[in-house]
Amino acid sequence: MGRRAKNKQGPPAPLAEVAGDNEARRPSAKKLGKRKAEPEQESRPGKKLREGKETTAKGSPKKSVSFASQKKSEGKKGKTVNGKSESKKSKVVEESDGEGSCAGWEDVDEEDDVKAEAKALFNDSDDDDAGSAYEGEWEELEMEGEAEDDDPLRGPVEELDLGSDDDDDAEAFVGKLKSRRSKQQDRPDKIIPTGSDASSDDSDEGSEDEHGPITMANMEARSRALDARAAREAELDMEEMQQAAQVDGEDDLDVDMDGDEEGDGEEFHLPTAEEREEEKKAGGPDVHLVQRRMRECVRVLGNFKKLNRGRARTEYVDQLISDIASYYGYNDFLAEKLYHLFPVAEAIEFFEANEVPRPVTIRTNTLRTRRRDLAQALINRGVNLEPIGKWTNVGLQVFESSVPIGATPEYLAGHYMLQAASSFLPVIALSPQPNERVLDMASAPGGKTTHMAALMQNTGVVFANDANKARTKSLTANVHRLGCKNVVVCSYDGREFPKVIGGFDRVLLDAPCSGTGIISKDTSVKVNKTERDFMLLSHLQKQLILCAIDSVSPTSKTGGYFVYSTCSVTVDENEAVVDYALRKRPNVKLVETGLEFGRPGFTSYRGKTFHQSVSMTRRFYPHVHNMDGFYVAKFKVEKPTKTRKAGKDEKVDPAAEVVEQETIGFDSEEDKMYIEESKRKAMRAKGLRVPPRNRAPPASAAVTAAA
Ligand SMILES: C[S@@+](CC[C@H](N)C(=O)[O-])C[C@H]1O[C@@H](n2cnc3c(N)ncnc32)[C@H](O)[C@@H]1O
Numbered sequence: 001m002g003r004r005a006k007n008k009q010g011p012p013a014p015l016a017e018v019a020g021d022n023e024a025r026r027p028s029a030k031k032l033g034k035r036k037a038e039p040e041q042e043s044r045p046g047k048k049l050r051e052g053k054e055t056t057a058k059g060s061p062k063k064s065v066s067f068a069s070q071k072k073s074e075g076k077k078g079k080t081v082n083g084k085s086e087s088k089k090s091k092v093v094e095e096s097d098g099e100g101s102c103a104g105w106e107d108v109d110e111e112d113d114v115k116a117e118a119k120a121l122f123n124d125s126d127d128d129d130a131g132s133a134y135e136g137e138w139e140e141l142e143m144e145g146e147a148e149d150d151d152p153l154r155g156p157v158e159e160l161d162l163g164s165d166d167d168d169d170a171e172a173f174v175g176k177l178k179s180r181r182s183k184q185q186d187r188p189d190k191i192i193p194t195g196s197d198a199s200s201d202d203s204d205e206g207s208e209d210e211h212g213p214i215t216m217a218n219m220e221a222r223s224r225a226l227d228a229r230a231a232r233e234a235e236l237d238m239e240e241m242q243q244a245a246q247v248d249g250e251d252d253l254d255v256d257m258d259g260d261e262e263g264d265g266e267e268f269h270l271p272t273a274e275e276r277e278e279e280k281k282a283g284g285p286d287v288h289l290v291q292r293r294m295r296e297c298v299r300v301l302g303n304f305k306k307l308n309r310g311r312a313r314t315e316y317v318d319q320l321i322s323d324i325a326s327y328y329g330y331n332d333f334l335a336e337k338l339y340h341l342f343p344v345a346e347a348i349e350f351f352e353a354n355e356v357p358r359p360v361t362i363r364t365n366t367l368r369t370r371r372r373d374l375a376q377a378l379i380n381r382g383v384n385l386e387p388i389g390k391w392t393n394v395g396l397q398v399f400e401s402s403v404p405i406g407a408t409p410e411y412l413a414g415h416y417m418l419q420a421a422s423s424f425l426p427v428i429a430l431s432p433q434p435n436e437r438v439l440d441m442a443s444a445p446g447g448k449t450t451h452m453a454a455l456m457q458n459t460g461v462v463f464a465n466d467a468n469k470a471r472t473k474s475l476t477a478n479v480h481r482l483g484c485k486n487v488v489v490c491s492y493d494g495r496e497f498p499k500v501i502g503g504f505d506r507v508l509l510d511a512p513c514s515g516t517g518i519i520s521k522d523t524s525v526k527v528n529k530t531e532r533d534f535m536l537l538s539h540l541q542k543q544l545i546l547c548a549i550d551s552v553s554p555t556s557k558t559g560g561y562f563v564y565s566t567c568s569v570t571v572d573e574n575e576a577v578v579d580y581a582l583r584k585r586p587n588v589k590l591v592e593t594g595l596e597f598g599r600p601g602f603t604s605y606r607g608k609t610f611h612q613s614v615s616m617t618r619r620f621y622p623h624v625h626n627m628d629g630f631y632v633a634k635f636k637v638e639k640p641t642k643t644r645k646a647g648k649d650e651k652v653d654p655a656a657e658v659v660e661q662e663t664i665g666f667d668s669e670e671d672k673m674y675i676e677e678s679k680r681k682a683m684r685a686k687g688l689r690v691p692p693r694n695r696a697p698p699a700s701a702a703v704t705a706a707a
Pocket residue numbers: 148149150151152423441442443444445446447448449465466467468471492493494495510511512513
């Protein structure tokens with residue numbers, strides 16, 4: 001397992017952990033309400049600490065602390081809160097009563113007390129729902145906590161086995177890498193557009209200090225100031241990153257032409273392919289060596305002409321990918337796939353960001369409350385939070401909490417959803433309107449469904465479908481808890497639409513995917529995704545996207561829109577799928593997502609070219625936007641056009657005069673080519689003889705792999 005790899009970001013603290021707590025632990029609302037937000041650097045959640053388990057999971061074996069966690073927690077106050085950051089909770093408990101348990105205050109002895117409190121706090125019209133949601137909540141919480149964007153195709157999370165002996169090495173390496181890395185860990189943990197992405201013009205809001213202690217009144221201003229400052233820093237980071245390799249290379253070249261960059265007498269040696277194999281056979285490279293090689297390869301690749309030392313570029317690239325895989329704990333295939341998405345220095349940024357948990361965010365359920373009321377209620381409970389950014393008027397970022405954020409009375413009463421900020425994006429892009437008919441084709445556990453229901457103000461209807469029946473349990477529970485009354489839950493394979501029902505004003509396909517955007521939440525992705533998985537997923541996504549498009553009513557008076565999204569960053573699952581849909585459905589076109597930030601989708605990638613309009617789609621990255629890796633594309637569905645009208649002298653074939661859409665089906669032949677190519681690659685990798693290419697496979701041999 002990778003030297004750098006660390007624990008997955010776990011789900012919110014299970015309610016079992018808060019059982020048996022008492023009122024004495026409840027921090028004084030008065031005191032906590034006055035708590036001043038920490039300066040940006042300090043309020044940024046630290047990395048998840050393994051020692052958190054030592055203090056909180058009673059009876060569980062003591063685990064070593066990964067060096068990465070250790071480093072990033074130094075000098076910080078362990079501000080992370082997502083109910084999983086037991087280290088923080090322990091701290092809060094210590095502060096309040098000195099006991100070692102991480103129990104939260106709200107799990108009082110008498111259930112009725114909580115109900116009464118919730119009722120008193122939120123005198124809204126959905127009391128009945130709130131009460132029933134409370135009663136049935138315990139199981140649901142766990143399910144929801146699994147991850148809003150969870151993908152059942154992903155396997156169970158593995159506990160990473162890290163030896164603590166690597167700690168010092170990593171410290172050294174992180175220090176060495178510093179010149180090339182942007183200040184990801186020093187950056188405020190706000191979820192922001194990068195400088196280049198930002199549409200913000202309020203760049204000079206002043207420092208947050210001028211706003212004084214956090215209050216409801218100054219919250220928006222503080223948020224804007226943070227956004228502006230963070231955007232400026234992000235811009236500087238980007239510039240720094242782009243210049244780093246160049247500058248370093250030139251510096252080093254001036255001083256040290258022999259490659260003995262540290263002046264430690266050891267000359268850098270780039271292994272040959274054979275030496276690399278030998279090294280692998282001998283149990284993998286020494287971590288010191290990996291660190292030094294990664295740094296050196298980044299440096300050389302950043303200024304290849306001057307620094308190549310007579311070796312080919314591919315040799316450096318191969319070495320770097322191999323070292324990234326071993327250092328961060330990826331399989332070679334995935335390390336390579338992700339590496340190629342970025343310029344070399346940025347690739348390291350991406351892999352580094354995957355080691356850091358994303359901020360904890362919640363979405364206000366506007367069916368039950370207003371953001372400012374929710375914020376005030378949570379502040380009163382000791383939650384330190386701020387609006388996420390001006391791109392959302394319902395999101396709050398939680399910096400610190402003395403109570404489990406997934407089990408407050410407000411949570412139980414459905415006033416908010418624990419939801420990654422990236423998950424807001426497809427719904428904002430889809431922008432469902434009141435009284436529309438909307439389909440959420442792959443909807444469990446319902447983060448986006450409930451958001452849509454709220455935007456539609458509980459009018460019209462949202463069909464919330466998910467092929468996995470078991471997952472519709474948590475979907476239904478969330479729909480009830482949040483008081484959504486315009487949702488119909490169903491469980492079909494999405495590929496059965498629009499036969500099941502069609503003619504929707506808007507459709508969302510938040511597709512099942514590999515989860516390469518949420519590696520910090522689920523580290524198992526690093527090792528359990530193979531080439532075959534990507535091929536099958538992309539095939540399934542292509543089938544689903546056509547069915548989703550065909551479920552949209554092109555004659556909708558208010559809509560006619562379709563949004564495709566994934567929590568993956570690979571091109572196969574995003575641009576390639578969207579491009580496929582454009583080719584297969586000439587009656588659709590891409591339109592702007594309406595999102596204020598995000599990088600444009602690729603229009604060409606490693607020899608493949610996509611339709612120019614694919615640049616209207618948006619990519620989001622952990623190292624750039626401090627949110628899960630995500631992809632969003634928005635389509636307008638037009639009436640299917642008739643095929644080309646015959647010219648004056650042309651004979652008209654009445655059979656050809658059909659609606660184009662009807663003539664276009666899913667092209668399983670095209671996918672068969674990909675499947676075959678992949679098999680050939682696998683055979684080649686195993687050193688087997690590869691049969692000649694089957695140029696024209698018979699139609700009868702078409703395989704629908706994912707099916
Ligand atoms: C990324 S998750 C959806 C998350 C959800 N949109 C939310 O916001 O909470 C993908 C979902 O697709 C579902 N799924 C997988 N294959 C499907 C299919 N063929 N048809 C419909 N749903 C499918 C999975 O069960 C999973 O719940």
